[in-house]
Amino acid sequence: MIEALNEIFSSNRVKTDADTLAQWGRDWTRSFKVAPAAVVFPQTTEEVVALVRLAMNRSIALVPSGGRTGLSGGAVAGNGEVVVSFDRMNRILEFEATDRIVRCQAGVVTQALQQFAAEQGLFYPVDFASSGSSQVGGNISTNAGGIKVIRYGLTRDWVAGLKVVTGAGEVLELNRGLVKNATGYDLRQLFIGAEGTLGFVVEADMKLAAAPEPQTVMVLGVPRFQDVLAVLGRFQQDLSLTAFEFFSELALTKVMAHRKLRRPLAVPAEFYALVEFDSSLTETAGAVFEACVEQGWVTDAVISQSDAQAADLWALREGISESIASYTPYKNDVSVRISQVPSFLEEVDRVVALAYPDLEVCWYGHIGDGNLHLNVLKPATLDGEAFYERCHHISPRIFEIVARHGGSISAEHGVGLLKRDFLGYTRSPAEIEAMRAMKTIFDPKGIMNPGKLFA
């Protein structure tokens, strides 16, 4: 096999050394076996096509690899697969100012795209903690969300066209950047969020937005969780928000310790809300804050006076994931309709308190779109595997509540390996059957990221 790979890629782009296998064979998860056979670094669509055709003929399993910042094991190669890294397909190919569309190769890093947009006086609004290493192809394959969804939507909303190589080795150019195209099924949508199980995204036409006004950030102390939602509602009544995040005091202490940051408010609160809005609305936001204090929802707040201060406040939220990484957290990334959040959280809280009385549970998330991150932290004394098993065993109790509230067991992290066995809590048997049938169309040999999404 290595020989055949060497024929497609110049030899320094086929790697089999232990370090490369270990590094490119996994994402940010730490609970799954990592054992790829090789890592390849294509530079062109033609090379990807040649690779897929080879893999079809020889039944070689392929695992796509972007920035490897995934949290569900979607890019983990644990069974002698060939990992296909898009690190060398990282060029911005074309920009058309009239259309405000930029064509990227799949391996363009999110932050590079954001920067490119800024250089054009425009804005790429999908943003999250891992934007410095995540790649556009990976964002698309998980329909990445992040911190500005309430204003700007998810990655799906910014994909105007896709070039994919299917598991049948065909190149499809889907939608080609058109605003309007009513000519049958929109296959582009199918590849968004497919976690590489249908084919590889090799290029994308990404829309850019107008540059936003300057932004101001406010962090508020909120003693009771149910009041976090009241605060959200009150803000949305008067302002169009760019972001509305929340995190718990425990999450705050972790991030302060890890990044050596100062406490944002003099007096600790059980929870914090982070609100971002156009700076021109600062006065209105101040009035809303006062109203929230009067209601007894909020104890105190701090507001950014500069971009640097805004970034410092954001660090309190964006640093959480990284700050708890050393605890190898068991991650829940669930969502419900916003209207369901209060009763949902009440039930989840009860289960968590019963199931993990002895463990630290870190709550935070994008509550403005009904998305909660619930991280169970591993005590240093507990064995990794035992910890994972225990949490994995408890997951169904949470997912059962998710299902009862019409929610999703994965809001924005995808399914990968972590949630594969639980897909049925969100998707019906008929849907899963249809998904399997669809996979057969685009990946007839079952070589594209096998074992992810469904077994």
Add this chain to the structure above:
Amino acid sequence: MIEALNEIFSSNRVKTDADTLAQWGRDWTRSFKVAPAAVVFPQTTEEVVALVRLAMNRSIALVPSGGRTGLSGGAVAGNGEVVVSFDRMNRILEFEATDRIVRCQAGVVTQALQQFAAEQGLFYPVDFASSGSSQVGGNISTNAGGIKVIRYGLTRDWVAGLKVVTGAGEVLELNRGLVKNATGYDLRQLFIGAEGTLGFVVEADMKLAAAPEPQTVMVLGVPRFQDVLAVLGRFQQDLSLTAFEFFSELALTKVMAHRKLRRPLAVPAEFYALVEFDSSLTETAGAVFEACVEQGWVTDAVISQSDAQAADLWALREGISESIASYTPYKNDVSVRISQVPSFLEEVDRVVALAYPDLEVCWYGHIGDGNLHLNVLKPATLDGEAFYERCHHISPRIFEIVARHGGSISAEHGVGLLKRDFLGYTRSPAEIEAMRAMKTIFDPKGIMNPGKLFA
């Protein structure tokens, strides 16, 4: 068959009289044979399921029927099919203010949804000339666009969840109104724009937007077509627009004659641009108008001073389709990327001038999203069939230009029967093959709107 239908529907909801067959068996097209066997009017999802199961067992072809305002024959029943009208599934089922999501049955008329939204202090922004009779299910099945796409996007952007009955008789509840849901292929997207070939949309969770500011409308006279785009660019430089439409002098004369309206500007121009924007931006818009005059792009303009005047100006654009209906126009609804519009139009203009030197050709459209409506009018002296054949024969010459510019042969009217034979100008053989395979998954017996989209 009628007996079996009567068993599912109380007998007054199965119709076979000639008038009903003629009326419910067709859409706004007038070039296709109309010959359904029956029309049924389900009231519940259960009835739709029972109908599909019956149709599967007896190989009965089903044609969905909404407001029948389609322009591509997607809802025409010409071969003894059973037409499934959603007229009796026209209830708004549920509204959740926190989520800003309203659950509608498929037969809710677009305008009723718009009105419901307004009653909640909110806004349903997808709007077009036929919104008084088109239905939500039909809008979804064609991914309807219309006049506010540059600000608000297409119907797809407002669908938070779908309940569908597939051609296999299964009920799928897709996405259930979640903002974030990364659990595999987003099947909801597949049913949007599928023209009923995979299954029937029976319910939809539609998002609502915040109510817009008051709007102001300006109509500008533009002597040269290429300057229409310069005007668009100049406006977009300074304002965020709600709409940017254009129409030709010929289109204007037709609508003035039909609706007995007065000419908006004292001196005729070859083309007109209609611009809509937040009233608070009126001063800015006035300055842009002056700048356009200085450039020699614009000769004159009129600006609305009230909602009534704004509606009057909109009537000039929205009335066009209706005003030329008596000419049984041959409709082209094509799109390209906005940056491609100038060279595209130049080529199309040349072909049209050569192909139809003797016929009236009416130009108008949503030029802000690259969408052009080009209507060839039938002279009273020409036989309908001969006219249709002649135009249909010339279509490939236009579609060839569309394909060369990476555009779409149907921007927002769908494919139906009218463009079925031309699908290959926009979608590749591999894409069409994948679409056919997908249809087999959801419609294994080929009973759902057969012959539409592909033969």
